[in-house]
Amino acid sequence: MRKFASSTLGAIPSGVWALGVVSLLMDFSSEMIHALLPIYLVGAMGASMAEVGVIEGIAEATASIVKIFSGALSDWFGRRKLLAVVGYGLAALTKPMFPLAPNVAWIMAARFIDRVGKGIRGAPRDALVTDLAPASARGAAFGLRQSLDTVGAFLGPAVAVAVMWLSANSIPLVFWIATIPAALAVVVLAVGVREPQSSRPPRPARFPLHIDEIRRLGGPFWLVVAIGVVFSLARFSEAFLILKARDVGLPAALAPLVLVAMNVVYAGASYPVGAFSDRGDRQTPLIAGLVALIAADVALASAEHQPLVWLGVALWGLHMGLTQGLLATLVADVAPLALRASAFGVFNLASGFALLVASAGAGALWDVYGSASAFWAGALCASAALLALRAAGGRLGRAGGPR
Numbered sequence: 001m002r003k004f005a006s007s008t009l010g011a012i013p014s015g016v017w018a019l020g021v022v023s024l025l026m027d028f029s030s031e032m033i034h035a036l037l038p039i040y041l042v043g044a045m046g047a048s049m050a051e052v053g054v055i056e057g058i059a060e061a062t063a064s065i066v067k068i069f070s071g072a073l074s075d076w077f078g079r080r081k082l083l084a085v086v087g088y089g090l091a092a093l094t095k096p097m098f099p100l101a102p103n104v105a106w107i108m109a110a111r112f113i114d115r116v117g118k119g120i121r122g123a124p125r126d127a128l129v130t131d132l133a134p135a136s137a138r139g140a141a142f143g144l145r146q147s148l149d150t151v152g153a154f155l156g157p158a159v160a161v162a163v164m165w166l167s168a169n170s171i172p173l174v175f176w177i178a179t180i181p182a183a184l185a186v187v188v189l190a191v192g193v194r195e196p197q198s199s200r201p202p203r204p205a206r207f208p209l210h211i212d213e214i215r216r217l218g219g220p221f222w223l224v225v226a227i228g229v230v231f232s233l234a235r236f237s238e239a240f241l242i243l244k245a246r247d248v249g250l251p252a253a254l255a256p257l258v259l260v261a262m263n264v265v266y267a268g269a270s271y272p273v274g275a276f277s278d279r280g281d282r283q284t285p286l287i288a289g290l291v292a293l294i295a296a297d298v299a300l301a302s303a304e305h306q307p308l309v310w311l312g313v314a315l316w317g318l319h320m321g322l323t324q325g326l327l328a329t330l331v332a333d334v335a336p337l338a339l340r341a342s343a344f345g346v347f348n349l350a351s352g353f354a355l356l357v358a359s360a361g362a363g364a365l366w367d368v369y370g371s372a373s374a375f376w377a378g379a380l381c382a383s384a385a386l387l388a389l390r391a392a393g394g395r396l397g398r399a400g401g402p403r
Contacts, residue, residue: 011137012144016129018192020148023125025185026088027149030114031156031263032178033098035256036164036171037107038239039246044171045104049243053363055104056237059111064352066119071127071345075338080128081195087121088189090114092182099175122348127341130332131196136278139329143274146325147267152181154263157256164253217343220334225350227286227389228327232354234293234382236362236374238262241316244300244371245309261310262317269321277326282333283389289322290386294379301375312375327351 041047041055070083094117097110126142133141160174167173238259245258273285292315299312328344335343358381362374 011134012141013132015132015193015196016141016145017148018188019125019129019132020145021192022088022185022189023145023149024152024155025181025188026091027152028156028159029095029152029178029180029182029185030091031153031259032160032256033095033175034239035157035160035242035259036174036252037098038242039252039255040171041104041107042243043252045107047104048363049366050360050363051104052239052243053237053359053361053366055108055111056239056359058108058356059115061352061356062112063115063119063122064349064355066116067123067348067352068342068345070120071123071341071343074124074127074341079195080124080131080341081189081193083124084121084128084193085186085189087117087119087124088182088186089117090120091117092179092186093117095175095179095182098178099172119348123341123344126328126332126344128193128195130335130340138332139274139277139282139326140271141274142325142329142332143271143277146270146274146321146328150263150267150270150321154260154267156181157259157263160256161254161260164256169253214346216336217339217346218334218336221331221343221347224327224330224334225347227330228347228351229354230381230385230388231286231290231323231327232351233358234290234385235316235319235378236355236358238316240359240362240366240371240374241300241309241313243366244303244375245306245313247371248303248306248309250306250309258313262313262320265314265317266320266324269318270325273322274325274329277329282326282330285322285326286389287386289319289326290382290389292316292322293319293382294386297375297379297382301372301379 038052041052042049047055070087074080074083091114094110094114097106097113101107101110129141129145130138156178159177163174163177164170241262242255242258246252246255250258277285296312296315296319299308299315303309303312327347331343331347332340358378362378365373365377
């Protein structure tokens, strides 16, 4: 797999690399904040576990709702980059709200606006990756972007740990420093990515959210959506990984290391898995990802000391690396050219609502029955998702494949 993955790097255009760097910088910023935000909410602001679950779930659902409209507008106007710049710019502008927040409501508002920015940029960016990359290297392109995104996701928490140590655990200072890479991400996008005119999709006859246009997405696309939903129901916000590590004795200043560990594994797996899938097998990594998630949930549910938590965190990252870039690749495989961004928007809307249900449910279970119940429920949902994926079998094989 490694040799094949290396051979496909040369087929990935510079614009995809630039989009990967943009994702790296924004995730660097976001994860500096998110690595400490659960502890900040619970410890400094007195939020309950249920409130953390609702905040994280609403944040992701908000991004998903906005994605469907930004994707439709991207297809309607035939423009990807402008919406991506607006989305990344809005996210960068919200970063100062976190260190200035006086209460939980302010944090919720900041997360909401930040996720609106994510929603605006997400579908047009993924459609732009599809426009830029040749079909034969599509899995590798999405895997590379996901890997670079995830490099930022572990560099951010690592820097957060260093700043916490140097500043005597000043969480607001970490939040202020996070504004810098967010601003750089917008600059790199504006300067380093050129939208390909030759691959601009034809304008749909109707606005893409018209019912007749939605029907044109086709059966294979709705199968991929169903798979994305069951995957999202089987997992919940990574905020709960941080809080589990805290519960078994990890000091608050070291809490970001949870995301460092998870994202190192995530980044290492994403690109090779994407390149492997370009050989024609999209299903095997998805099955392996669900097995890894079940193992992660079992480890975290059983953990009473840190070693088992770290094992669960690493397996969680492996699950993400095996599945997240690949799900985006499947959408790209089956989406009609004229509705490509809209397809990403619909997919992310459905998956985001499933993640909202999963995160809110996990928080409620944790409050009432303890942390183990949340992770056992996750293992049960992942097992059901695995059975559903196996049942999809041949239909997924016919849905996949570049076109």
